[in-house]
Amino acid sequence: MKKVLLTGASGFIGSHCLSFLKKKGYEVFALYRTRYLEEPKGIQWVQADLLNSGQVKHTVQTIRPTHLLHLAWDVTPGKCLTSSENLDWIKAGLTLMEAFSNSSGRRLVMAGTCYEYDLTNGFVSEEITPLKPHTLYGGAKLSLNIALESFAKQMGLSAAWGRIFFLYGPNECSQRFVPSVIKGLLKKQTVPCTHCNQIRDYMYVEDVAEAMVELLDSSIEGSINIASGKGISLRTIIENIEDQLQVKGLVQYGALKANASEPSQLIGSKKRLNDELKWQPRWNLREGVAKTIEWWQ
Numbered sequence: 001m002k003k004v005l006l007t008g009a010s011g012f013i014g015s016h017c018l019s020f021l022k023k024k025g026y027e028v029f030a031l032y033r034t035r036y037l038e039e040p041k042g043i044q045w046v047q048a049d050l051l052n053s054g055q056v057k058h059t060v061q062t063i064r065p066t067h068l069l070h071l072a073w074d075v076t077p078g079k080c081l082t083s084s085e086n087l088d089w090i091k092a093g094l095t096l097m098e099a100f101s102n103s104s105g106r107r108l109v110m111a112g113t114c115y116e117y118d119l120t121n122g123f124v125s126e127e128i129t130p131l132k133p134h135t136l137y138g139g140a141k142l143s144l145n146i147a148l149e150s151f152a153k154q155m156g157l158s159a160a161w162g163r164i165f166f167l168y169g170p171n172e173c174s175q176r177f178v179p180s181v182i183k184g185l186l187k188k189q190t191v192p193c194t195h196c197n198q199i200r201d202y203m204y205v206e207d208v209a210e211a212m213v214e215l216l217d218s219s220i221e222g223s224i225n226i227a228s229g230k231g232i233s234l235r236t237i238i239e240n241i242e243d244q245l246q247v248k249g250l251v252q253y254g255a256l257k258a259n260a261s262e263p264s265q266l267i268g269s270k271k272r273l274n275d276e277l278k279w280q281p282r283w284n285l286r287e288g289v290a291k292t293i294e295w296w297q
Contacts, residue, residue, distance in 0.1 A: 006021065211273065
């Protein structure tokens with residue numbers, strides 16, 4: 001039987017991966033630091049601190065998973081791009097892959113980020129866009145990616161790296177863009193924002209989770225964008241939320257200063273995702289926003 005160890009299982013993406021993993025027939029071992037979710041039956045929850053190498057090695061050796069889906073990372077808003085804790089998460093990833101290999105694991109997938117790319121062009125592709133991170137977060141992810149590719153080749157592991165772009169949906173940190181707008185409008189409060197003309201590649205979290213599980217269950221190797229291939233402005237997302245809540249005039253555009261170092265547009269190529277993985281997102285913006293609003297209500 002396929003046995004998967006999922007890290008970050010109670011997190012934003014991980015919590016949505018559980019049902020997809022069950023549907024694929026995996027025996028699921030869900031690793032968490034703080035569990036607070038009610039999830040599908042048949043999940044075996046395992047508490048461990050990924051920053052404790054001894055705990056990681058013991059956990060992996062005890063479970064002996066055939067598959068590993070590593071999503072855990074500290075992505076605290078306003079902190080994760082520059083925090084030195086990114087270096088600790090590189091070490092955690094290295095420890096995980098070594099322990100997984102030593103326990104005769106077969107298939108390993110880790111979560112990367114669009115911030116590994118040179119973002120000056122606005123449209124990024126696995127095949128042609130240079131890897132040139134401008135943040136410590138992006139640099140840390142890229143470092144782990146490079147190590148994974150070399151280690152997997154040396155040890156005969158099947159491995160892939162899913163570069164995740166922008167997402168929204170239930171269980172997201174309340175400080176992030178979409179939840180902060182929804183929460184403010186639900187309370188009929190003013191919501192300060194930037195000009196919100198930035199174009200981003202957004203996907204509903206269940207689509208991202210399904211794509212990562214499909215990647216794990218495939219034989220595709222190397223880096224692959226988990227992206228829609230379409231751009232949408234932050235202002236359009238806000239207008240969709242306003243329309244569904246029937247609340248207007250509370251969003252204060254320009255009240256916050258936009259980060260000058262952030263690109264005006266960031267869209268990912270979906271070529272590998274579509275052509276090789278044969279996968280397409282199922283949720284459109286209106287449907288995803290509706291489900292997200294329902295969760296916050």
